[in-house]
Amino acid sequence: MARKRKKNEMQAGELNLTAMIDVAFQLLNFFVITSHPMTVTTNLDVFRPSPDTTVNPTKPPTVLRIMVLNGGLTLNDQQVSMSMLRDKLDFITKGDKTQSVLILCASDSRHGSLVEVLDLCNRLGLKNLSVISSS
Amino acid sequence: MRKHPDEYLSGNLTAMIDVVFQLIIFFVATVSLQDTVSDQRIRLAMAPSGRPVTTKDPREVYIDVDKSGQIRIARFPYSHREVAFILKKIVQDNGNAQIPVIIRGDEYARHDAVKNVMDACAAAGIWKIKFAALKERGG
Numbered sequence: 001m002a003r004k005r006k007k008n009e010m011q012a013g014e015l016n017l018t019a020m021i022d023v024a025f026q027l028l029n030f031f032v033i034t035s036h037p038m039t040v041t042t043n044l045d046v047f048r049p050s051p052d053t054t055v056n057p058t059k060p061p062t063v064l065r066i067m068v069l070n071g072g073l074t075l076n077d078q079q080v081s082m083s084m085l086r087d088k089l090d091f092i093t094k095g096d097k098t099q100s101v102l103i104l105c106a107s108d109s110r111h112g113s114l115v116e117v118l119d120l121c122n123r124l125g126l127k128n129l130s131v132i133s134s135s
Numbered sequence: 136m137r138k139h140p141d142e143y144l145s146g147n148l149t150a151m152i153d154v155v156f157q158l159i160i161f162f163v164a165t166v167s168l169q170d171t172v173s174d175q176r177i178r179l180a181m182a183p184s185g186r187p188v189t190t191k192d193p194r195e196v197y198i199d200v201d202k203s204g205q206i207r208i209a210r211f212p213y214s215h216r217e218v219a220f221i222l223k224k225i226v227q228d229n230g231n232a233q234i235p236v237i238i239r240g241d242e243y244a245r246h247d248a249v250k251n252v253m254d255a256c257a258a259a260g261i262w263k264i265k266f267a268a269l270k271e272r273g274g
Binding site: 018021022025026028029032033040041042043044045046068105106107108109110111112114115116118119120122123131133 | 153154157158164182185188241249267
């Protein structure tokens with residue numbers, strides 16, 4: 001009797017781990033495939049002016065001209081810092097988010113500075129952004 | 136009594152094959168092809184206000200510009216003339232449609248290297264381009 005009980009206890013202790021591991025992997029796959037990682041990249045849209053000569057505007061449009069220099073910025077030929085540029089752009093473009101902004105980049109300027117300016121324009125909701133390279 | 140050698144091999148292979156397939160599915164599902172074609176050494180500039188990338192166009196062309204000014208597509212270095220030629224060919228193959236071009240420029244790259252890529256886009260008739268940036272710096 002005592003021997004029979006001992007045998008039953010051993011049978012109860014045996015577990016088929018394979019099936020459990022299979023299910024664990026299935027669950028892992030399910031969560032890995034269905035979860036969406038947080039997006040950390042962004043794309044900043046810019047336009048390059050097309051050399052379209054057929055368009056002849058009757059009046060010159062008002063354009064804000066930001067110049068990205070190596071170690072500085074100018075807004076309509078006035079030297080500004082990034083915080084000043086934000087304040088001035090916010091003031092000038094208040095209510096009018098269709099304002100055209102022309103960003104001129106010096107060839108020796110840092111690409112990061114251009115992205116900072118584009119990000120600032122994005123934050124203010126400005127959509128008509130054009131990038132031109134200046135020598 | 137010694138066991139016949141076949142008895143050692145008669146284990147249940149089904150479970151092992153099951154686990155191997157699970158691992159294959161796991162690695163196939165988690166591998167990111169985009170990461171393999173773009174240069175991870177490029178340090179993108181920060182743009183916290185940019186819209187997150189939600190949809191992807193399968194025609195997107197990623198052009199990397201590293202801080203030394205080297206232009207790469209799918210980790211292969213090209214001159215700006217070659218980039219212009221490649222873009223022209225892509226535009227022709229897509230019925231002269233506007234192909235989304237995303238420039239992944241290093242934040243310390245000089246603008247003239249990026250300008251060369253933009254000029255190559257212009258030569259191919261692509262006027263709308265995008266600059267890749269990071270919304271937040273990971274790890």
